[in-house]
Amino acid sequence: MADESTNKKVKLTPRQWVEKHGDYLYNYAYSRVQSKETAEDLVQETFVSAIRAVDSFRGDSNEITWLIAILKRKIIDYYRKQSRKKETAISHFNTPFNNEGHLTGHWINERVPKNWDVKYSDPMRQTEFIFILEMCLSALPAKWKTVFVLKVMEELKTEQVCKEVGIKPSNVWVILHRAKLQLRECIEKRWLK
Amino acid sequence: MSNLKTKIYKGMNKVMLDCETASLFVAQKDYSKLSILNRIKLWLHLLTCKHCREFARQSRSITYYMKVLGSINENEPVHKLSDDQKKHIIEEVEKQQYTN
Numbered sequence: 001m002a003d004e005s006t007n008k009k010v011k012l013t014p015r016q017w018v019e020k021h022g023d024y025l026y027n028y029a030y031s032r033v034q035s036k037e038t039a040e041d042l043v044q045e046t047f048v049s050a051i052r053a054v055d056s057f058r059g060d061s062n063e064i065t066w067l068i069a070i071l072k073r074k075i076i077d078y079y080r081k082q083s084r085k086k087e088t089a090i091s092h093f094n095t096p097f098n099n100e101g102h103l104t105g106h107w108i109n110e111r112v113p114k115n116w117d118v119k120y121s122d123p124m125r126q127t128e129f130i131f132i133l134e135m136c137l138s139a140l141p142a143k144w145k146t147v148f149v150l151k152v153m154e155e156l157k158t159e160q161v162c163k164e165v166g167i168k169p170s171n172v173w174v175i176l177h178r179a180k181l182q183l184r185e186c187i188e189k190r191w192l193k
Numbered sequence: 194m195s196n197l198k199t200k201i202y203k204g205m206n207k208v209m210l211d212c213e214t215a216s217l218f219v220a221q222k223d224y225s226k227l228s229i230l231n232r233i234k235l236w237l238h239l240l241t242c243k244h245c246r247e248f249a250r251q252s253r254s255i256t257y258y259m260k261v262l263g264s265i266n267e268n269e270p271v272h273k274l275s276d277d278q279k280k281h282i283i284e285e286v287e288k289q290q291y292t293n
Contacts, residue, residue: 014286022282023273030272031262040278047286097213105211113247118254126258133258151224152256153263158225177220184251 017047021064025071032075032149034138042078046071072154076164079146083165093178096185113184116191129191136186144179147172210238215245219252 012020025046029039049070050057057066096111098104107113118129137145146165150156151172158169167175210218215238221227222235239246274282 014283014290018274018279018283018286022279026274026278027272036278039272040274040282043274044282044285047282048289051286051290095213097211105213107212107244112244113251115247116251116254118258129254130258130262133255134262149259149263152259173217173221176224177217180220180252180255181216183255184248187255188251 014047014051017051021067024064025067028068029071029075031134032153033078034134034145038078042071042074045074049074076150079150080164080166082142083146093182096181111185114188114192116188118191129187132187132190133183136183136190139186140179140182144175144182147175148179148183151176208234208237210234212238212242212245215239215242216248219245219249223252223256 022043025043026039029042030036033039033042046067050067053070057063096108098106098108118126121129137148140148143165147161147167150161150164151158156164158172161167161172162169165172215235218227218231218235222232227235239249
């Protein structure tokens, strides 16, 4: 009797899976990796894993929730690989603060934050803001981007971020701080044009 | 007199943050707990520094729109797979379906 729901479960073909959930997963992946090729690969890997494991899918959670859970794992794996790559040292950061004289630690005059007024913009403008944000996000060094997305978008705990990326908690904050300063400047240049 | 001035100045420096530290605290405050003492220091700094107030506002905007960007919209995905991409994925999935 209990098996009734299992028996009813219809196995979808790859084509049906992709037609049904492809865009949704792709959109989810793209907003996190900002690359068409990577997002496509991740979606593909997700479907492969899903189809192989379809018998273990109990149907007690929604199909899409299950797929997203698989995709999320793939995205984190991707981030981890990215952040292990040797790249720009943290010290290459171009600080917007004075580092000498009596104004040490103060904003450099030409680089002070300006008023954005995003919240009071119309929806079209807000969409534009998200577009700019996405573009500036993709311009961050891979490791910064990973830390930033995991912490801000996925809202992982600091310890989890450390574990995934393999850095110390104090570095998470240094990176978040710098990523935010760099993002902010990149956005401002384009947003207040 | 000048001795007292120096003392006051030094005392002030202990309480007052520079913008660099203040902006770090802003970033920390958005995502985790900042100690009470540091909260007070930050608050004092923001009272007197309009640039850092602006930074704090921008920081909140970035956080907010990052979440909008990450929240999935089932009805209207912004980024869609092209037909070629779909075809490619279907082929690959069919190919790999039974291999290990």
